[in-house]
Amino acid sequence: MRRTKVLLVDDEVEFASALAERLHYRNYNATAVFNANDAVQVARKEFPDVMVVDLKLPGGSGLEIVEAIRQFDPEVAVILLSGHGSITSKELLESGSITDYAVKPIDIEELVEKIDRAKQIHDAQVIKEGKDHV
Amino acid sequence: MPEATDKHDAAELGEERLLDRFLHPLRTIAAIRRDHYRSSKYRLFFMVGTLAGIPLLGVVMIGLFWLHGILEEDFNNQLKWQLDITESSIEFFLQERISGLRYLVSVYSFNQLSNQGSLSGIFQKRQKEFSELVDLGVIDSRGIQLAYAGPYDLKGKDYSQQEWFHETKVRGIYVSDVFTGYRKIPHFSIAIRQDIPGSANFWIIRATINMDTLNRFVSRVKLKENDDAFIINEEGVLQTPSRFHGRFLEKLDLKVPLPQQSAGHISYDDSRVGQITLGYTRIKNSPWILTAMIKPTAYWRIVDILRKDILAVYLIGILVLIGIMMNYRMVNNWVDRIKQLDQEREQAISETEHSAKLALIGRLAAGIAHEINNPLAIINEKAGLMQDVLNYSKESNPCKEKFLPLISVIADSVNRCRTITHRLLGFARRMDIHIESIDINELLKEVVGFLEREIMYRNIKLEFNFNEHLRPIESDRGLLQQVFLNIANNAIDAVDDGGTIEIATVSSETYALAVHIRDNGRGISKEVMKHIFEPFYTTKEKGKGTGLGLSLSYGIIQRLGGTIEVDSVRDKGTTFTIKLPYKAELKGGAL
Numbered sequence: 001m002r003r004t005k006v007l008l009v010d011d012e013v014e015f016a017s018a019l020a021e022r023l024h025y026r027n028y029n030a031t032a033v034f035n036a037n038d039a040v041q042v043a044r045k046e047f048p049d050v051m052v053v054d055l056k057l058p059g060g061s062g063l064e065i066v067e068a069i070r071q072f073d074p075e076v077a078v079i080l081l082s083g084h085g086s087i088t089s090k091e092l093l094e095s096g097s098i099t100d101y102a103v104k105p106i107d108i109e110e111l112v113e114k115i116d117r118a119k120q121i122h123d124a125q126v127i128k129e130g131k132d133h134v
Numbered sequence: 135m136p137e138a139t140d141k142h143d144a145a146e147l148g149e150e151r152l153l154d155r156f157l158h159p160l161r162t163i164a165a166i167r168r169d170h171y172r173s174s175k176y177r178l179f180f181m182v183g184t185l186a187g188i189p190l191l192g193v194v195m196i197g198l199f200w201l202h203g204i205l206e207e208d209f210n211n212q213l214k215w216q217l218d219i220t221e222s223s224i225e226f227f228l229q230e231r232i233s234g235l236r237y238l239v240s241v242y243s244f245n246q247l248s249n250q251g252s253l254s255g256i257f258q259k260r261q262k263e264f265s266e267l268v269d270l271g272v273i274d275s276r277g278i279q280l281a282y283a284g285p286y287d288l289k290g291k292d293y294s295q296q297e298w299f300h301e302t303k304v305r306g307i308y309v310s311d312v313f314t315g316y317r318k319i320p321h322f323s324i325a326i327r328q329d330i331p332g333s334a335n336f337w338i339i340r341a342t343i344n345m346d347t348l349n350r351f352v353s354r355v356k357l358k359e360n361d362d363a364f365i366i367n368e369e370g371v372l373q374t375p376s377r378f379h380g381r382f383l384e385k386l387d388l389k390v391p392l393p394q395q396s397a398g399h400i401s402y403d404d405s406r407v408g409q410i411t412l413g414y415t416r417i418k419n420s421p422w423i424l425t426a427m428i429k430p431t432a433y434w435r436i437v438d439i440l441r442k443d444i445l446a447v448y449l450i451g452i453l454v455l456i457g458i459m460m461n462y463r464m465v466n467n468w469v470d471r472i473k474q475l476d477q478e479r480e481q482a483i484s485e486t487e488h489s490a491k492l493a494l495i496g497r498l499a500a501g502i503a504h505e506i507n508n509p510l511a512i513i514n515e516k517a518g519l520m521q522d523v524l525n526y527s528k529e530s531n532p533c534k535e536k537f538l539p540l541i542s543v544i545a546d547s548v549n550r551c552r553t554i555t556h557r558l559l560g561f562a563r564r565m566d567i568h569i570e571s572i573d574i575n576e577l578l579k580e581v582v583g584f585l586e587r588e589i590m591y592r593n594i595k596l597e598f599n600f601n602e603h604l605r606p607i608e609s610d611r612g613l614l615q616q617v618f619l620n621i622a623n624n625a626i627d628a629v630d631d632g633g634t635i636e637i638a639t640v641s642s643e644t645y646a647l648a649v650h651i652r653d654n655g656r657g658i659s660k661e662v663m664k665h666i667f668e669p670f671y672t673t674k675e676k677g678k679g680t681g682l683g684l685s686l687s688y689g690i691i692q693r694l695g696g697t698i699e700v701d702s703v704r705d706k707g708t709t710f711t712i713k714l715p716y717k718a719e720l721k722g723g724a725l
Contacts, residue, residue, distance in 0.1 A: 012508055018515035025522040083507040103559075105511035105552050108518050 006030040007048035009039040036060040043069040055082035077118035213413040248280040257283030266344040273338040309420040312373040320345040363426040503555040517544040599638035609718040617687040628655030645713040658702040695719035
């Protein structure tokens with residue numbers, strides 16, 4: 001079975017790289033990027049199943065990145081990650097703009113669950129749209 | 135909703151009562167009797183009114199009696215004065231007539247006077263001077279009229295059997311009662327005894343005098359339309375005409391006997407004319423009593439007028455008193471209202487200050503939590519990675535057994551930190567709110583479910599007093615759970631083993647419901663009470679409490695549109711009361 005492609009976008013390099021490595025151990029194809037440009041470029045190349053995006057990033061908020069990526073990959077599942085829980089996250093979730101959200105620091109097993117759930121939603125969406133970017 | 139029903143009933147009753155008060159005064163009085171506070175109010179009002187009124191009434195009554203006395207005395211004095219003047223005039227008139235006769239006796243000899251022709255001459259001469267002189271006669275000691283000058287032929291008439299003759303013989307001077315005589319003209323006679331020197335014999339000169347002059351004198355007594363003045367004799371026979379009390383020479387229809395003094399007055403109630411004052415004075419040297427019967431209307435009128443005025447003054451006084459009392463009450467109400475408004479304002483300011491303080495601390499806490507969460511996440515991931523390396527590596531690492539527990543400690547510490555930062559974020563009200571329909575009794579049972587183990591372990595008695603008729607409310611389940619869990623947890627901490635915690639729900643007047651969480655624990659000191667809802671304020675042992683629980687609860691309940699209050703008695707226990715609206719009204723700004 002194809003490994004789930006996860007794109008981690010966070011300006012905290014140490015956090016993102018460590019998390020990516022931990023996801024590798026758990027059999028996920030995780031890529032960590034640390035700014036908006038890299039995020040868009042990698043996404044255009046890789047077409048990730050799930051994006052784990054920090055809300056606040058230098059050179060644009062996580063949501064702006066998501067918007068940019070959705071221009072060419074509308075089905076990508078997005079988990080919004082932030083240093084604090086917010087009403088914004090909940091509203092975004094309810095409006096369908098994001099697939100899920102989590103608050104730092106997050107337990108890895110909890111994140112894995114969220115990624116798996118997001119992947120299922122993503123796959124369902126892809127089947128519905130009748131497309132496969134891979 | 136028993137309270138709501140009561141309120142509705144009260145409103146309806148209020149309208150009915152107003153109408154009832156006018157239609158059924160007796161029922162209103164009965165109702166007032168039933169209403170203890172209202173009846174006390176009315177009783178107090180009347181008591182104060184009466185207490186203030188009695189001295190005023192006393193002064194009024196004393197004044198009235200005093201005035202009555204003065205007016206009566208003044209009236210009697212005036213009456214006496216008038217009678218005295220008239221009596222003096224009549225007395226002077228009589229004395230003058232007597233002197234006139236004495237003059238005749240001294241100027242003319244008995245022979246001249248007893249001579250018919252001579253007497254007629256003297257009479258005519260005197261009549262010119264005194265028109266009221268009717269006739270003149272000389273009577274000898276046997277009672278035979280020796281000479282007579284006047285309109286009748288009375289010469290030779292024998293008066294020896296007549297009373298006046300004997301009276302004159304004994305007294306020397308006699309003034310008769312009034313009589314009409316042959317011509318039916320009222321007149322009276324004066325007779326003087328004249329002794330003949332050197333013998334025991336005497337003769338009498340007698341003059342008859344017309345009543346006109348006397349009538350004139352009597353009419354000089356100042357009279358009002360209802361008053362009457364006249365002369366009576368000792369038997370009460372009218373000597374001059376009376377306006378109201380009988381005809382001339384009739385007996386006066388007087389109901390009271392005259393006292394025996396020479397002058398005085400009697401006041402009595404006459405069945406026909408009412409209150410009457412009767413003044414009288416005996417006229418010297420005559421059988422007459424000058425009498426005036428006066429209705430004291432004039433002075434009674436003054437008293438009446440004053441009585442009415444005084445009554446008016448009294449009533450005005452009472453009204454002023456009532457006005458002052460009402461004014462006092464109104465002022466009291468205003469002052470109370472102002473006081474209440476001031477207190478509300480102070481409370482609002484205090485609450486605003488408290489909210490602002492919480493908001494500031496909330497923002498600070500959120501900022502700190504966010505800043506800490508990022509490095510905490512790095513620690514978490516790095517430690518997690520180390521754990522993963524050791525766990526997933528195929529090669530055996532001699533340090534694995536030593537490192538894994540150390541990494542686990544790091545992970546636990548991170549979790550502890552995370553709990554704190556998440557609470558901080560919660561305090562900053564960044565947590566999400568989800569409004570749903572909630573049965574508060576169910577929710578409280580759920581919350582207590584979390585604590586069941588500790589309650590059982592510590593043998594704490596838990597009492598539920600739920601109002602089963604409460605309507606569901608719309609609020610955030612998670613937040614409410616957090617609040618009740620927090621307060622219930624505090625209650626458990628406050629009671630000793632075997633203590634009691636009561637959880638009660640009741641309907642509330644201003645809110646949908648109120649939840650009371652009571653414990654019989656240690657209670658809270660006043661000093662602690664001042665800071666109880668402040669963040670980071672804790673009395674618990676180090677590491678057992680963050681000092682955020684009640685502060686968070688305060689913020690949450692306020693955000694949900696409710697109130698939270700605490701009431702505590704040292705060593706008796708503490709009651710937390712949370713009131714919640716039917717629908718949570720989310721309030722903006724920091725919680």
